[in-house]
Amino acid sequence: MADSKMHILVCGGTGCRASQSEQIVGDLKAELENRNLENDVRVITTGCFGFCEKGPVVKVVPDNTFYTEVRPSDVVDIVNEHVVKGRPVKRLLYKNPKNDYSVTTTSNIDFYKKQIRIALRNCGFVDPENIDEYIARDGYEALGKCISEFSPEEVIATVKDSGLRGRGGGGFPTGLKWEITRNVENEQKYVVCNADEGDPGAFMDRSILEGDPHSVIEAMAICGYCIGADTGLVYIRAEYPLAINRLKTALAQSREYGLLGDDILGSGFNFDIEIRYGAGAFVCGEETALIHSMEGHRGEPTFKPPFPSVSGYMGKPTNVNNVETFANIPVIINKGAKWFSKIGTEKSKGTKVFALAGKVNNVGLIEVPMGITLREVIFDIGGGIRNGRKFKSVQTGGPSGGCLTDKDLDTPIDYDNLIAAGSMMGSGGMIVMDEDDCMVSISKFYLEFTLEESCGKCTPCRIGNKRLHEILNKITKGEGTEEDLERLNVLSNVIKDTSLCGLGQTSPNPVLSTIKNFYDEYKAHVTEGTCPAGQCKDLLKYEIIPDLCTGCTVCFRNCPVSAISGERKSPHYIDQSLCIKCGVCYDKCKFKAIRIA
Amino acid sequence: MSKKVKSLADLKKIKSDVQQKMKLREQGDHAEQIVQIKVAMATCGIASGAKEVMEFIIEELDFKGVDAVVTQTGCMGYCYAEPTIEVIVPGQDPVIYGFVSRDKAREIIEKHVIQGEMIDGIIPVTHKTIDDEEN
Amino acid sequence: MDTIKLTIDNKEIEVEKGITILEAAQKVGVHIPTLCHMKLHDMGIENKPGGCRVCVVEVEGRRNLAPSCVTEASDGMTINTHSMRVINARRTVTELIISDHPFECLTCAKSGECELQDLAHDMGIREIHYEGEKSTYREDTSPAIIRDMDKCIMCRRCEMMCNEVQTVGVLSAINRGFNAVVAPAFEENLDHSVCTYCGQCVAVCPTGALTEVDHTPAVIRALSDPSKTVVVQTAPAVRAALGEEFGYEPGTLVTGKMAAALRRLGFDFIFDTDFAADLTIMEEGTELLDRLTRHLNGDKDVKLPILTSCCPAWVKFFEHQFPGMKDIPSSAKSPQQMFGSIAKSYFAEKQKVDRKDLVVVSIMPCVAKKYECSRDEFSVDGNPDVDYAITTRELAALIKLSNIEFKSLPEEDFDHPLGESTGAAVIFGTTGGVIEAAVRTAYELQTKKPLPKLDFDELRGMEGVREATIDFDGLPIRIGIAHGLGNARKLLEDIRDGKSHFHAIEIMSCPGGCIGGGGQPYHHSDSSVLKKRQMAIYKEDGAKKIRKSHENPYIAKLYEEFLGEPMSEKAHHLLHTSYFDRSTVFEQED
Incomplete structure (x- = not known):
């Protein structure tokens, strides 16, 4: 056999x-x-x-x-x-x-039970280094059909009818973007694949390129056919060596099969793809910054309009889509717009890949239909909160998404609902927090990321976020005032209202959403000087309960700064002025004689 | 020889060629929806000719054009009745047949799998699988 | 012309399609404050990164506020430029900028001229609600320009001038987020870069982040030293701009008052760079005719076109960027250096002063002149031909410091012999002027006929690259003119690629020529100031009795008494120079 x-x-x-x-x-x-x-x-x-x-x-x-x-x-x-x-x-x-x-x-x-895998359909199924296996899964059939049986307008109509929206975060209707780019007259146009995945913890684009590179290649060629471009560019971060290698292998195979190059499948359509490397700046995921980076300039966003569709790479009309968006395209062509649009909600069709992380039992990359609730994702797919702790918040949309609470758990997930709830889809980060997480520290943590990744071009993002971070720092140190809370709100709203690009416009979301949803927690920090979650070190106080202390001296021996004193077999004492709140004594005490105040 | 795919029809030909090689995976992906036949392949089974029976089943199914998954499984505990096979038709309870020879296998496929009629040789089920435990 | 209708602050207006909200607002008398935005009208120079976010306005139906400097006005827009939301945002943004800016206004070189200061004043900011870490950078002092990046507000104007207008490419944003700043590559110092010291970054910097090196203390010291004879030379463009520092309308000529002020400051001799400009024409014009004659006689070794060499930033530019072409520019020194050379030889001998006791100060519209006079080849035994070059702005500061009421000064003359000049010398101050002056002399020397008309309108104007053919009595001489180094680059590339058909090219680094120099009173993005200065220059020329360099009697006397003739060995020694390949070698750090 x-x-x-x-x-x-x-x-x-x-x-x-x-x-x-x-x-x-x-x-x-x-x-x-x-x-x-x-x-x-x-x-x-x-x-x-x-x-x-x-x-x-x-x-x-x-x-x-x-x-x-x-x-x-x-x-x-x-x-x-x-x-x-x-x-x-x-x-x-x-x-x-x-x-x-x-x-x-x-x-x-x-x-896996509640997942529907469209973008990830071949990930974990085919050998990504073997084009035949992709072909066996209907690979390149969509491209073949498009270029030999349909006009570009018909293909665009299908993509429009499917209701597919940009998966990189913006949620702009993909078909419409293609149509706009198609309608701009120019001899040279470009298809750009945004593979500059920058959200910390999100890796769906990397996974697709590693697991199913041909789906992206095929979709880019389809896009090129639709908009009238013969060149595609994949902007990928250089820190993704495996994805780059698999993509290179796939490109070579596609060329060998004549699925890229001149006169593809005898249709007269020419298309090829080049790879451009990014150095891993988060802001280069923003399409204008990405284009500047590809052109060899500083990766900084510029004001839109003009949109890349009109004036993009090298000043030519350029259609930029993200990896996950592209991965959906061949399936839409093969199975039809109707099939696709049956999945999802009224305004958000299809599926979305999320990088589920944080305090859930099952952490990983999931693809779920739009309209699934956060509860299903966290408690069914995610298997609930780790160690039996209580759910507190879930943050969606990467570092600049908002933190949602249990009242949002039954909201169907789609672009518009998440925005209405004060967060966003983003590229699909989803981080779950439990009762042990301090929301002030969490928003400070996210802001640290945007602070680091801001390009520094516009004032609100460059200086505003720095000031926001400083205020949050003050609060977590117990030095904040109620006026600071007001200041946080005002400044966050101005940053949202005046920043140049999406990064700045969304960067205060974690702050705004946590202030809104966890105001009491903020207030406790500034009025009582306490951190209810027990996370802000400066607000903690380790104390020995004399009644429970046996004088075993374990804490005394383990304290790294000799802040604990006491006689053997009699209650010990922590000198607060020396204590660095490392928590070693708390962990080591066998008699639960140390409490956190 | 150039590997160039010259037309959509060309592409579809390559597809049907490679699909054969990936059939196992496609089947595995929706195993619940197709017929599954598990052949007990412990020492006792192999000694009684389970290996040959399994290969025959695969060929026969292919010959008759039946979409089914054939896998091997461990000893089902009916060592006295080897070779034993378990037949799972979607929507029905699993059925175990004992003393499955080539002829018996042909009959099972013809009657049970294709026509949906139970035939002689069924062993009553006394054990649970790991998946059942979960529920 | 397509027009659109929109409403700004309840005023309905109709404007041409394609203009920004900012421009539309200006048409109805609404002045939206800006900071990073800068536009020199009709000169093709614009900076609009949309980065400062000071100019945001509220557009009905839009989710967030719109930066008016980059947002195109569209039909039916309803705009509010001073709603509560806008004012709050604008003030917050301004406060944020100030929160990362040193509170050093009292001692800042830019105090009184600072656009951030003006903005804070206009918005009535009395308190900064945001305090925190401020950016600090090492101060970078070069021979001409000081970078104090603590005061940088990331408007990127300097970067735009350096890259887009001058194509020098030294200044660019580096680092990210709060640490982002404009700097040379690897945060090196300017003097380790290919900076030409053209000073256009200084000319457009809205704050005190980029300023010229202050040489006024050294000048004051020299003036108060009784053992020194201090002579001063003033460049042609200074007289057309200095008045602005004392409240005169741009374009007001203050030549006589300037001479009077210099005398009151205590200079022993008030001389004029214009004298040296006439001398430059004698040398450069002769060199042009020499190369031209040899070329016409079939000499294959001769290099044409000849390029002017008066501009020190231009000289440094081609030394760095086109070192292979360093034998193409004229070998004539710039007027500033010719003056210094003659002052410390001819004049010092006449006065019987040792050159070490003669101090030459020059008043220049330029910051690169500070660098030029510090170049080693322009000194004798360590004693520089020109001791100090100060800018028009520094001169104004000196006058104010010395309690001189400029406006009430009488009009006085320059001293002799180095103070006499012709109209040809005056026009050195504007783009097209040097070549026009050269043509006036070269024509007459070549054709031995008097020019029928002295005004060469075909050489004048503000176009970045201009060309004209002048009929030298049957011999067509093709002239090219470029101002702005980016424009110069285009002409140079043509020469390198063998595509240039010019006989002579004039190049000035600054847009507009010296009238737009980096040391001039700040134009604050108003290009009409430059045009008015240009008109003043031509007016001064027109009013001069003698308008051709070779007719300057003191020049004739100088050759007769001292130099012999143009391009003589002595002239060569004193008035000519050579250039260096600076493509890889940077000056050593001290």
């Missing part, structure tokens, strides 16, 4: 590779060869499964067994038990955090 009976899919995404998935692939192949099973069982390196926290991830088909946290040392058991004897290796199965039961297949894992 020519075909193998079993495929073992090993995740080759950056996360899993970091925990030796490449070695697992090598060892599996060697072990199978040892047992002369190399013809029966194929080992395939795929893109990301999304469940990175549990990586390296290995999936066995056709029985669909899903192994997590696999080590190279587990390879022998997988071959011995599963391949030879057909018994899943139980210890490697995913355990449901709710009841600790092992789950064999992906379809039974909560993390």
Whole structure:
């Protein structure tokens, strides 16, 4: 029999590779060869499964067994038990955090149950370095159909009808963008793929490029056909070496197959793609800054209009879309606008990929239909809050998104609802916080990021955010006043109202939303000088409860600054003027004799 | 030889060629919706010819054009009745057959899988799978 | 012309399509404050990064406030430029800028001329509600320009001038966020860069971040030293602009009052760079004719076009950027250096003063002149030909410091022999002037006929690149003119690529020529000031009895008594120079 009976899919995404998935692939192949099973069982390196926290991830088909946290040392058991004897290796199965039961297949894992994978359809399924596998999954058929059967206008109409909106954060209707660029007359136009994913913790674009680079290439060619461009540029951050390599491999294969280059599929349409590297500045995700960076200038945004559609790269009409947006395109063409627009809400169609992180049980990359609620994402897919703590807030939209509360949990997620709730879709970061998180510190934390990543061009972002951060710092140190809270509000609103680009205009969102939703917590910091979540070190006081202290001297011996004194077998005492609030005594005390005031 | 794809039809031909090689994965992805046949492949099963039966089943299904997943599984505990196979038709309870020879296998595929009729040789189910435990 | 209708502060107006809200507002007498925005009308120079956000206005139906300097006015817009929301935002933004600015107004070189100060004043800011860390940078002092980036407000005007207008590319924003600042690459000092010291960054800086090096204390010291004979020379463009510092309308000539003021300041001899400009024409004009004759006689080694070399920033520019072409410009020194050279030889001998006891001060519209006079080749045994070059602005400060009421001064004359000049010398102060002066002399020397008409209108104007063909009695002489180094670059590239058809090219670094120099009174983005200064220069020329350099009797006397003839060996030694390849070598750090 020519075909193998079993495929073992090993995740080759950056996360899993970091925990030796490449070695697992090598060892599996060697072990199978040892047992002369190399013809029966194929080992395939795929893109990301999304469940990175549990990586390296290995999936066995056709029985669909899903192994997590696999080590190279587990390879022998997988071959011995599963391949030879057909018994899943139980210890490697995913355990449901709710009841600790092992789950064999992906379809039974909560993390995957509510997901609909369109943009990520091939991630974790195909070998990203093999164009044939992409073709087997309808790859390049959409491009073929577009250039041989449809006019550019018809394709644009399909994209418009699908209701697809930009997945990079702005949510601008993709079809409309294409149409505008198409309607600008110029001999030279460009298609740009924005792969400058900058939101901390978000990695959907990287995953798509690593796991399914051809989908982006195909979509860019379709876009080029629609707008009248023969050149595509992928602006990708240089810190994504694996994505760059996979993309390069994919580009070479597409050229070899004639799916890029001149006269594609005999249609007379020419298109090719170049790669441009970014140095990883967050602001270069903003399309005008991105274009300036590609042109060799300082990565700074400029005022729009003119929009890139009119005057973009080298002053030519340029259509900029993000990786995830592009990844949706071939599916829309193949399955139709109607099919796509059935998924989602009235104004936000299709799915969105989120990087779910923070204090949830299941952390990873998920793709869910628009309109799903935050509750479903956090409690079903995410498996609820870690360690049985209470949910406090969820921040969506990357560093400049707002922090939402339990009253927003049942809001269907889409572009408009998130904005109405005081946050945004952004590129799809989603960070869950529990009762132990101090919201003042959280907003300070996010602001630190925008502060670092601001280009410094406009005053409100350059100096305004600095001042906001200074005020927040004051508050977390217990030196804030009620006037400072008012000042935070006023300044945040001015920054929103006057900043040049999206980065500045959204940077105060964490501050504004936390002030609105957690005002009491702010107030406690400035009026009572306390941090209710017990996170602001300067506001904490470690005290020994004399009645519970046995005088065991453990705290005394462990204090790094000798702030604790006392006789053996009698209650000890912490000198507050010396204490650095490291919390070691609290952790070490076996008698719960130390309290945080 | 140039690998250039010259037309959409060309592309579709490549597609159908490679799809065969990926069938296992496609099936695995929606295993609940298609027929699954698990062949018990522990020492006892192999000794009784389970390996040959499994290969026969795969060929027969292919020959009859039935979309089904064939996997091996561990000992089901019916060592006296090897080779044993488990047949799962979507929407129905799993059924286990014992003493499955090539002829028996052909009959199971013809009657049970294609026509939906149970035939002789069913072993009553006494165990639970790991997935059941969860529910 | 397409027009649109919109409402600004309840006033309905109709304006041409394509203009910004800021420009539309100006048409109805609404002055929206700006800070980073700068436009020199009709000169193709504009800075509008839309970065300061001071000019924001409220546009009905728009989510956020619109920066009026970059937002195009569109039909049906309803704009409010002073709503509560706008005023709050504008004041907050201004307060933020000030919160990151040193409170050093009293001692700042820019005090009284600072646009941030004006803005704070106009908005009635009395308190800064935001305090926190301020940016601090190392002060960078070069021979001509001081960078005190603590005062930088990131308007990017200097960057625009340096890159887009001058194409020098020294200044650019570096770092990010709060640490962003405009600086040379790697935060190096200016004197380790290819900076030409043209001073256009200084001319447009709204605050005290970029200023000239102050040489007035040294001048005061020299003036109060009884052992020194202190002579002063004043560049042609100074007289057309100095009055502005004392409340005169731009374009008012104050030549006589300036001479009177210099005399009262205590200078021993009040001389004129214009004298040296006439001398320059004698040397440069002769060099032009020499190269031209050899060229016409078929000499393949001769380099044409000949380029003027009066402008020190231009000289440094081609030394850095086109070192392979350093034998193309005229070898004639600039008028400032010719003056210094003659003063410390011919004049010192006449006065029987040792050159070490003769101090030459020049009053220049230029900051690059400070650098020029510090160049090693312009000194003898460590004693510079020109000791100090101060700007028009510094002279005004000296006059004010010395309690001289400028407006009530009488009109006085320059001293002899180095104070006599012709109309040809005066027009050195504007773009096109040097070449017009050269043509007046070269024509007559070449054709041995008197010019029928002295005003060459075809060489005048404000276009960045101009060209004209002058008929030298049957011989067509093709002249090119560029002002602004970016324009000069275009002509140089043509020469390098063998595409240039000119015989002679005049280049001045500053837009408008010396009248727009980096040392002139601040024009505050008003290009009409430059045009008025230009008109004043031509007026001075027109009023002169002698308007051709070769007819200056004191020049004739100088050759007769001292130099022999133009391009003589002595003239060569004293009045000519050579250039250096600075493509890789930076000056050593002290």
